Amino acid sequence: MKLYFVRHGHTEWNESNRIQGSQDVDLSKKGILQAKKLANKLQKKQLTISKIYSSPQKRAIQTAKSISNKLAISTVVKEGLQEINLGLWEGLTWKEVQEDYASEFNVWFHNRRYQIAPEGESYQQLMVRVMSVLEEIIDQNQEDVLIVTHSAVIMCLQCLVHQKAFEQMDHYRVKNTEVIEFDDCTLHLLKSLI
Template sequence: MTRLLLVRHGQTLWNHISRYQGHTDVLLSDTGREQARLLARRLAAEKVAAVYSSDLKRALETAEILAAPHWLTVKEVPELREIHFGVWEGLTFKEIQEKYRDLAERWYQYPATVRIPEGETFEELKERAYGAILRLVAKHPSDTIIVVTHGGTIRTIICSLLDIDLNHAFHIRQNNGALNIIEFYEGYGVLTLLNDTSHLDCQESR
């Protein structure tokens, strides 16, 4: 059995103000680093064989914080990047609504196939990301591994696992610093934990 600890990166300043990041390489905020440290504390007792990450800095820094207690070096997997938002990258939700209202409405309804100009579809994201996950699982048939990636990417992975129509991806919540757990038995995946942020409770109470 492969135990996949699937993590969304910590918060960035762009997350905080609802600015679309995609492939734009935005750093973690201080809040995001603290989220990663709290999750690292939670996972410190796990017997982790490897830590993998999207090659974008917000995911990579999160992964490095999680890897430190296990004395592991993070391995970058570019296929685990967030969806490419094309011309929307760097814009806030409000700006997108003002400049691209019709396209935005279609994209929120049909993200599987509607393409943002100069960007990609959720179907394309799913193909590259879930394929990468299956390769990592095959590489670690009896291990626990950590994979740090992005909100949209995790949504497509979960949709692929559960055979959910990608057009329903936005019905799956993924908070910054969230932990998901998938157990793979000879390639058959079972989702055992979804969007768990209980390790952040002490942060929220400050």
């Protein structure tokens, strides 16, 4: 069984480098186009996707629906697949966070896995909730599935797979509508690493 992880399409907040996190931001016109292009590309590849799962955030749902409509596969919105909650930093740029929350940012930056952003969650907490949902998805499916989610989710999974510190997650940055493939055995092994 394969799990294809897709980062949602472009948003206006991506354009302005604003931290989206748990905020419910729509796709931009560019993001809608990206989602349509991805849907066409997936159709041409003729992957054996049996179901599409999506984060409950608008930008992910809109991306998933575009793919769902093209491939004629149902989409299941799944709580737990949403982006990390970065609390008071959401809506700000990273530059603004470094200026306005200098000491908190410094502590967080050097211990990203376990440090919690003010009124947010840690990447560790993100991974615990995501892995719980992924286990459920794997248990309920035998065929390949596509999961539309967010940058931090995919970067954290890749850090775990490659056994890298979460402070190195920028090496696994994913573009909007980029597809990353994992198999279910790899994801089962990850559970022991969180």
